[in-house]
Amino acid sequence: MTIADLDVVAVGNAIVDIIAAAEDTLIEAEGLTKGGMQLVDAARADALYAKMGTAHEISGGSAANTIAGMAALGRKCGFIGQVADDQFGKVFAHDIRAIGVEFTTEVRGEEPPTAQCLIFVTPDGQRTMNTFLGASQFLPAKALDKTMIERAGVLYLEGYLWDPEEPRAAMREAIAIAKNAGRKVAFTLSDNFVISRHGDDFRALLNDGSIDILFANDGEIRTLMGTDDLEAAVAVAAPLVDILVVTRSEEGALAIKDGARYEVAAEPIEKVIDTTGAGDLFAAGFLAGQAEGRSIADSLTMGAICAAEIISHYGPRPEADLRELVAARLG
């Protein structure tokens, strides 16, 4: 059996975020769902970009952000995702490798360009995302680095990437590779729109034991379980997985393992600047805690610490020393 010398390998969208401040009036005028993510085609992306103010470009992608956060916490990780042969592709690859993440997916040498996400951040810090998936939606199963997946204790999958067909097939194959190698599979539900389109798939994966660790936010777990009641949703979902983690924004987060329930409050922060990546970094902290052999309670605290750091500045990649922040709290 391969030695698990990597903590986590993720399969996710390889995206460069284009982030700008925006007024609520723009969100309304453009008919965007505030706080949500919507897929856009190239023409709509161009039209929205034209409405956007001066922006910053920062590498993003939900699972990639999680992996970047784990690397910042000192964990050894890999990432699998599809970029094109262009400047944003170089930016994405550079940024993820710069923090020591193994990223071996071959560049795709044809149209469309590397995925871009136009993120409007309103004065309350809420982010509204508009994703042009570009090359990312063409991640083929043959691009999977089988050995890398076998080397990782946990395979982490991004729900967003379940939507396009090729990556969905790739992720099914990744699950099989991980399971055959005796690894755990973690899954994040990502967004209600994905659940509305692929809820049956997700419930099937849960029912057949494919998912060991499930990440969701409050709204997502309720949507997936078809109930308005968080507790009812948790009661149904928890027994289907080894660990269920539910994030609840400013109300903190909870986890259920072996029938026991753990809760953590949100970290107090001075001012929410940009919530982009909050859930991604919560997952990073939690998974890093688990990789370090910490308790569920402490892993939740690590998640809360990382989420608080990420929402205190623009962009979904850590800027402060996460290890120091965790050490100051948990030792």
Add this chain to the structure above:
Amino acid sequence: MTIADLDVVAVGNAIVDIIAAAEDTLIEAEGLTKGGMQLVDAARADALYAKMGTAHEISGGSAANTIAGMAALGRKCGFIGQVADDQFGKVFAHDIRAIGVEFTTEVRGEEPPTAQCLIFVTPDGQRTMNTFLGASQFLPAKALDKTMIERAGVLYLEGYLWDPEEPRAAMREAIAIAKNAGRKVAFTLSDNFVISRHGDDFRALLNDGSIDILFANDGEIRTLMGTDDLEAAVAVAAPLVDILVVTRSEEGALAIKDGARYEVAAEPIEKVIDTTGAGDLFAAGFLAGQAEGRSIADSLTMGAICAAEIISHYGPRPEADLRELVAARLG
């Protein structure tokens, strides 16, 4: 005669900055001149990028930053600079247009790519720049928007762009267009390396009365005038122009007009995060003050306010409301 419905039109490099934090040891190991700018070719840029940590991409370019700052202060401006047909070119064009600047230079549909500047920011906030000029160095004279130049009260030229041949010829033509239209010409010396290569040109421009407003920092004006003594350099340079502005980092700035000397202290700020764009934004504040009909002293204060804002965060484009900052101080 054309009505001057624009305050300033600048001719400058069209660059996207790639900005990352770096330790001083890296600056030393790579043999970089801390605080300086050096030109790099594509291979060297790739090698330096590989040494760089996770980065942010933000539109830059010295004169473009100045114009962005002026637009943020409510002035009407134009920009002339060369981008290529690629993602960074789109980013640059978007960001400058998003703040209301007229930017009509046609995209250059061939190699090399849009200019990029790798900026290492050390813990003291100092920036060390490595510029791959790419498409920017091929700005041809025929790309000049003659009408736009004639419409602007001031033509602003970036010394950096004097180095490559085509833009140098373009800037000479721009000066002629502006002068024929009865406009003023402002020039920023940019960096000692440019002066070491083109000092004779700059002195000739000063001597023949081509430059009305000269921006320099302490070191640049001394290099240009061939003396270690700032006062001696100022004494020689000031009579050659209508207004001489010399910035002195934390020691503030001075201006000489009609033999009278004006000084301003640097604005106190909590912590210098990144000095990238400090001089550019000082020029923005000063020129905006002049366009508003303010005194030299108040224009210097506006420069100091804008410089302080830009060094309090990463990147050379304003993030706070500059108009509010100025209004709070000067009304």
